[in-house]
Amino acid sequence: MKFPVLCLFLLFHVAAPCLNQFPGGGSPDDSPRRRKPPTLPSPSSPDPSPETTPNTTSSPTPSFTCLGPGNNPGIFIAASAKLRKDARFTGAKPTKECPCGGGTKFFFGENTESDWVKIRKNEKHAFELQCLNGKKPCFCVSDDECYESSEDDTKHIFASFCENGSCGVYMTCDEDDTDLKMVPTKDKGTEVEYNSYVNGEDLKPLPGPFKKITTVGCGECPKVTC
Numbered sequence: 001m002k003f004p005v006l007c008l009f010l011l012f013h014v015a016a017p018c019l020n021q022f023p024g025g026g027s028p029d030d031s032p033r034r035r036k037p038p039t040l041p042s043p044s045s046p047d048p049s050p051e052t053t054p055n056t057t058s059s060p061t062p063s064f065t066c067l068g069p070g071n072n073p074g075i076f077i078a079a080s081a082k083l084r085k086d087a088r089f090t091g092a093k094p095t096k097e098c099p100c101g102g103g104t105k106f107f108f109g110e111n112t113e114s115d116w117v118k119i120r121k122n123e124k125h126a127f128e129l130q131c132l133n134g135k136k137p138c139f140c141v142s143d144d145e146c147y148e149s150s151e152d153d154t155k156h157i158f159a160s161f162c163e164n165g166s167c168g169v170y171m172t173c174d175e176d177d178t179d180l181k182m183v184p185t186k187d188k189g190t191e192v193e194y195n196s197y198v199n200g201e202d203l204k205p206l207p208g209p210f211k212k213i214t215t216v217g218c219g220e221c222p223k224v225t226c
Helices: 002-019 116-121
Strands: 074-078 087-089 096-100 103-107 127-129 137-142 145-149 156-163 166-173 181-184 215-218
Parallel strands (some): 074 215
Antiparallel strands (some): 074 103, 087 127, 096 103, 137 215
16 A cells, blocks of 8 residues: 555656646746836827928018909018108008018009009009118019119109009109119019100000019018018
């Protein structure tokens, strides 16, 4: 009877290491544990985007578009052309104005009178511009076509005019100096002599050779910002 008991005793000692192992082998230290989930990026803290070089252009992009009444042409007067000092409104009062960055955009009523003499006599012109403090006026047809007067302290007259549904604000010079010129400040455009606006003793009728102006300034050639 002692032999079976001895066998059981030996069997227990031989099998003990196996009984202490966990399923699948390994030691208690290798047992599966509760692990922290991987750290995910917080939605409120996105990965930083690559650094970009700020836009340092001096000509701001229009933040909004200012539209006037139908057939009411508009023109942007930069803050450098001070209202009631450099730029003075006449009989044709603005129908709408939009304050924007660096100036104001004004709209003027439809006009079909083409004779500059009648326009001046009846005060139908929009405004006059005469830059003070020795600053030269600048007039732009577009962003890439601007002109500067060849002399400072010159007076310019602006009038709205519409023909066949096409409207604009046109400009001429109110000076007797026949040597005055409009000098282009950019690649586009050619030099314009004010003499080319005259036929005999009178100004040619609108629209004629006159430039359709979109922006004006004193000492600078501004861009429309609205």
